[in-house]
Amino acid sequence: MYAMRLSPSIDLRTPKPTSVLPRDPSRDSLQSSSIVHPRTLPVAFGPVVRSSSLDCAARRRISALSAVSQDGHTLKEELDDSPVLVELQPIGSESQFDRVVADAQQLDESVIVVWMASWCRKCIYLKPKLEKLAADYYPRLRFYCVDVNKVPHKLVARAGVTKMPTIQLWKDSKKQAEVIGGHKAYLVVNEVREMIENEYTA
Numbered sequence: 001m002y003a004m005r006l007s008p009s010i011d012l013r014t015p016k017p018t019s020v021l022p023r024d025p026s027r028d029s030l031q032s033s034s035i036v037h038p039r040t041l042p043v044a045f046g047p048v049v050r051s052s053s054l055d056c057a058a059r060r061r062i063s064a065l066s067a068v069s070q071d072g073h074t075l076k077e078e079l080d081d082s083p084v085l086v087e088l089q090p091i092g093s094e095s096q097f098d099r100v101v102a103d104a105q106q107l108d109e110s111v112i113v114v115w116m117a118s119w120c121r122k123c124i125y126l127k128p129k130l131e132k133l134a135a136d137y138y139p140r141l142r143f144y145c146v147d148v149n150k151v152p153h154k155l156v157a158r159a160g161v162t163k164m165p166t167i168q169l170w171k172d173s174k175k176q177a178e179v180i181g182g183h184k185a186y187l188v189v190n191e192v193r194e195m196i197e198n199e200y201t202a
Contacts, residue, residue, distance in 0.1 A: 086134040088114055088127065088145035094155040100144060101173045110171040110199055112192070114145040115161045123165040126185045130167070133189055137196065167192050169199055 091097050091113070104111045114130060116123035127145070134143040148156050148164065159168065165181040167188070177195045181188035 083135045083138060085128065085131040086138045086143065087131055088134065088143050091144050091146045092150055094152055097146070097151075097155060100142075101170050104142070104170065105173050110141060110169055110176070110196075112141060112143045112196070113159070113168045113170055114143065115148055115156070115159065115164060115166040115168070116145055117148050117164050119149075120164045122181060122185075126165055126181055126188060129185050129189050130192070133193060136193075141196065167195075169195055171199070 091100060097113075100111060112134070114123075114127070116127065118124075130143065134141075137143075146155075148161065159166075159175065160178075161168075163180050163182065165188075166178055167181060168178040169176045176199060179188060179191045179195055
């Protein structure tokens, strides 16, 4: 008895007919309604912002910065003339302190002296806020800072500083007013601003 070996063969020229179901009109309408146009997004994704609108906004912003103001200066130059903050100028010796208050007296100006310490957390937190305040009064009012650990104790006692931070206003080589910053920073800044305004309106 012999086993017969069969090799399958596929005739590509005569494909088998497939059964075709009749088209359902309701199904066609369902498929057409679920198609999303490639230029649109569902409402859940929010409005589409096209790149052309972003380019227009950027061009308007650039043109605003380069626009010329009435006095002949550009708006960018005006912004550069108004600093956001002014660093407190350090005083490291008693002789430097005397020179600062003497120069202010000759110019008939006041100076703000911030007495602080490197170990004082309130001083560290308050300093950048005072630098922003200094920018509001620049350049008519100068702000200085003194680290009590880097100057002779005689100078600290002469200024009458017992707590840190202490913010003092000096004029005519004399202490005119002071604010002791023992509470929240924004309250201290408000008190310092009030102290300055009272000096200018006096």
